[in-house]
Amino acid sequence: MSPTILLLLALGLGLAGWLAARARAWTLRRESADGRLSSLPTYHAWYVALWIVLPLLAFVALWSAIAPGLISQAVLSSPAAADLPAFGFQRQTILNEARAVATGAAPAVFNPQARDLVEPFRDALSYYNTIGIVVTLLIAFLAGTWAFLRLKPDFAARTRVERIVMAILLAASLVAILTTIGILASLIFETVRFFGMVSPIDFLFGTHWGPDPMANPDNPDASRYGAIPLFWGTLFIGAIIAMIVAIPLGLMSAIYLTQYANPRVRSWVKPALEILAGVPTVVYGYFAALTIAPAIRDLAIDLGASNPSSESALAAGLVMGVMIIPFVSSMADDSIAAVPQSMRDGSLAMGATTNETIRRVLVPAALPGIVAGVMLAISRAIGETMIVVMAASTAANLSGNPLESMTTVTVQIVAMLTGEGSFDHPATLSAFALGFVLFMVTLGLNFVALRVVKRYREAYE
Amino acid sequence: MTVVHENLEATDAKMSARDVSVFYGDKKAIDEVSIEIPTKYVTAFIGPSGCGKSTFLRTLNRMNDTIPSARVEGEITLDGEDIYRSKMDVVQLRARVGMVFQKPNPFPKSIYENIAYGPKIHGLAEGKDELDAIVERSLKRAGLWEEVKDRLQDSGTALSGGQQQRLCIARAIAVDPEVILMDEPCSALDPIATAKIEELIAELNGRYAIVIVTHSMQQAARVSQRTAFFHLGKMVEYGRTSDIFTNPLEQRTQDYITGRYG
Numbered sequence: 196m197s198p199t200i201l202l203l204l205a206l207g208l209g210l211a212g213w214l215a216a217r218a219r220a221w222t223l224r225r226e227s228a229d230g231r232l233s234s235l236p237t238y239h240a241w242y243v244a245l246w247i248v249l250p251l252l253a254f255v256a257l258w259s260a261i262a263p264g265l266i267s268q269a270v271l272s273s274p275a276a277a278d279l280p281a282f283g284f285q286r287q288t289i290l291n292e293a294r295a296v297a298t299g300a301a302p303a304v305f306n307p308q309a310r311d312l313v314e315p316f317r318d319a320l321s322y323y324n325t326i327g328i329v330v331t332l333l334i335a336f337l338a339g340t341w342a343f344l345r346l347k348p349d350f351a352a353r354t355r356v357e358r359i360v361m362a363i364l365l366a367a368s369l370v371a372i373l374t375t376i377g378i379l380a381s382l383i384f385e386t387v388r389f390f391g392m393v394s395p396i397d398f399l400f401g402t403h404w405g406p407d408p409m410a411n412p413d414n415p416d417a418s419r420y421g422a423i424p425l426f427w428g429t430l431f432i433g434a435i436i437a438m439i440v441a442i443p444l445g446l447m448s449a450i451y452l453t454q455y456a457n458p459r460v461r462s463w464v465k466p467a468l469e470i471l472a473g474v475p476t477v478v479y480g481y482f483a484a485l486t487i488a489p490a491i492r493d494l495a496i497d498l499g500a501s502n503p504s505s506e507s508a509l510a511a512g513l514v515m516g517v518m519i520i521p522f523v524s525s526m527a528d529d530s531i532a533a534v535p536q537s538m539r540d541g542s543l544a545m546g547a548t549t550n551e552t553i554r555r556v557l558v559p560a561a562l563p564g565i566v567a568g569v570m571l572a573i574s575r576a577i578g579e580t581m582i583v584v585m586a587a588s589t590a591a592n593l594s595g596n597p598l599e600s601m602t603t604v605t606v607q608i609v610a611m612l613t614g615e616g617s618f619d620h621p622a623t624l625s626a627f628a629l630g631f632v633l634f635m636v637t638l639g640l641n642f643v644a645l646r647v648v649k650r651y652r653e654a655y656e
Numbered sequence: 657m658t659v660v661h662e663n664l665e666a667t668d669a670k671m672s673a674r675d676v677s678v679f680y681g682d683k684k685a686i687d688e689v690s691i692e693i694p695t696k697y698v699t700a701f702i703g704p705s706g707c708g709k710s711t712f713l714r715t716l717n718r719m720n721d722t723i724p725s726a727r728v729e730g731e732i733t734l735d736g737e738d739i740y741r742s743k744m745d746v747v748q749l750r751a752r753v754g755m756v757f758q759k760p761n762p763f764p765k766s767i768y769e770n771i772a773y774g775p776k777i778h779g780l781a782e783g784k785d786e787l788d789a790i791v792e793r794s795l796k797r798a799g800l801w802e803e804v805k806d807r808l809q810d811s812g813t814a815l816s817g818g819q820q821q822r823l824c825i826a827r828a829i830a831v832d833p834e835v836i837l838m839d840e841p842c843s844a845l846d847p848i849a850t851a852k853i854e855e856l857i858a859e860l861n862g863r864y865a866i867v868i869v870t871h872s873m874q875q876a877a878r879v880s881q882r883t884a885f886f887h888l889g890k891m892v893e894y895g896r897t898s899d900i901f902t903n904p905l906e907q908r909t910q911d912y913i914t915g916r917y918g
Binding site for chain 1: 717719722724747748749750751754755757759762763764773774777824827828831
């Protein structure tokens with residue numbers, strides 16, 4: 196069943212139900228003793244229409260999840276599938292090829308084994324499609340009829356519709372949450388596979404990083420999977436260098452904007468800062484790789500370095516810091532603005548200057564919010580990929596010198612997944628373990644930051 | 657035009673305002689007010705909401721400067737010096753003319769730090785001992801010492817409303833001002849806390865020139881010796897508190913104090 200036809204079918208049936216229910220409601224209204232219904236006819240109409248469309252869509256979603264499995268099962272049990280290779284990967288390739296031809300997505304097959312499977316595939320497809328359509332229609336019809344039969348003069352269709360709408364909204368908000376859980380589950384699954392090959396101790400505490408995608412996957416050299424240099428590079432670039440740039444600049448611009456700037460300046464500068472937040476990170480990446488990194492290399496030569504790297508941690512960190520400024524600034528701006536005016540008045544009335552008021556009263560009072568903003572900024576910085584992919588190197592390096600090249604967790608995830616390695620190889624799987632660590636760290640930072648913000652908000656209400 | 661009672665004995669004026677008008681943008685909030693604030697007395701500003709009494713109070717330590725659209729005309733002097741002259745140091749002025757606000761607004765710091773704030777920024781204390789002495793003296797004068805002496809490091813915001821307001825008064829006293837302006841200091845407090853603040857005002861009377869804005873006529877009658885009645889941005893009548901309440905010369909004052917409006 197193509198999605199378009201399904202959609203039209205759902206809409207058509209829904210509309211039919213809507214019209215029928217409305218007509219029925221009008222009739223009920225005419226026949227009722229006092230010429231009134233407990234709900235308007237349109238609510239009866241919506242009630243029936245929703246009862247047709249929603250079960251239909253729910254079944255279609257369910258069916259499209261289980262049908263491919265049923266079809267494969269049917270094909271595999273056909274005589275033509277008897278001599279398929281047992282190895283999962285090749286077997287899947289052949290099946291995919293046969294399916295592509297059967298559905299008309301590909302003109303012809305290359306693999307002779309697949310050719311024999313096209314016919315069983317076609318049969319299975321049409322068989323299960325027919326079942327799917329019949330059951331779909333049946334469900335829509337039954338649900339619609341059931342809803343239709345409930346229509347009575349005193350039927351509270353209005354409150355029923357309200358409840359259904361609420362359920363739809365709840366389902367919509369669950370999508371994002373379920374997706375997150377799904378992502379986490381797949382991360383955990385692959386991470387566990389990785390830790391089956393390389394021990395977590397070696398991974399979390401080893402100091403040498405250099406996975407070899409060509410090495411024998413069955414016997415990985417665990418000493419090459421020490422992620423400490425990556426964690427250090429991530430921290431050094433994202434949480435140290437970037438924050439040294441972003442915290443002072445962001446805080447100062449927030450103070451200027453909330454306390455000193457007149458409304459006209461503010462109306463210019465604030466949107467300009469927000470544009471900075473909207474620049475695609477790839478563009479920052481160019482800037483870091485093509486402008487800042489060479490400049491820093493030249494600087495390093497002037498400072499007497501003999502053979503400086505062209506990809507320094509400093510370049511990536513500086514540009515990332517600039518990228519983060521709007522985050523810090525807008526969080527600090529919000530929390531300074533949330534300090535009651537009476538605090539400011541109180542301080543000024545003591546004879547404090549604006550500057551003293553800011554330093555001694557406003558910033559301390561806004562500190563929880565500012566700290567939370569910085570934590571959110573850090574979590575964003577350590578999860579940032581494009582800038583470091585373009586400006587930092589892939590060489591893992593455990594060093595405190597910002598002029599040296601370093602690599603980060605995100606860079607290595609990209610490097611490990613974009614190679615030619617197979618998905619069974621520990622080098623590839625290490626990307627999931629790295630992603631899992633990153634996920635947990637940013638999750639923790641966000642969680643703590645939101646808690647801090649929440650407590651702080653309560654303090655002034 | 658303002659009616660000033662003639663039976664006022666001559667006192668030395670701590671502050672005086674001559675023909676002061678305040679504008680918010682084009683709107684005139686205060687219209688040519690002239691008044692002398694005596695050194696030794698508590699002066700009360702009364703009047704219905706929006707009559708401009710708080711606005712006028714805020715001109716006395718230039719707190720209106722923080723509102724960009726506000727503009728002040730006329731002359732206000734402190735010990736004979738014009739406080740709106742261009743050379744005037746606003747920071748110094750506010751140290752000499754302290755202020756207590758409608759809602760208690762202690763800083764989110766410890767009780768000790770709240771009091772020490774002013775002395776620190778103005779450099780009034782040399783060393784920790786002197787600062788401790790100032791904090792203790794200020795809290796004693798504000799009648800709060802006995803209640804908080806064992807928990808000076810607790811947050812000022814953890815005190816009750818009435819204690820917070822006395823903390824704010826102590827904070828204002830700590831920089832040894834000459835005038836204390838109080839903008840409806842009891843409007844957010846319960847009757848018991850209000851009574852304590854009123855007692856405190858009576859004790860502070862004489863040491864500082866005090867100006868209090870209040871909605872409560874009973875409060876004005878209880879704590880002040882001079883009363884000015886404001887209405888629609890004008891000062892209608894000014895005289896001894898006892899005279900204003902028992903023998904007002906203006907019909908509008910009479911109407912207000914008998915509760916006919918406001």
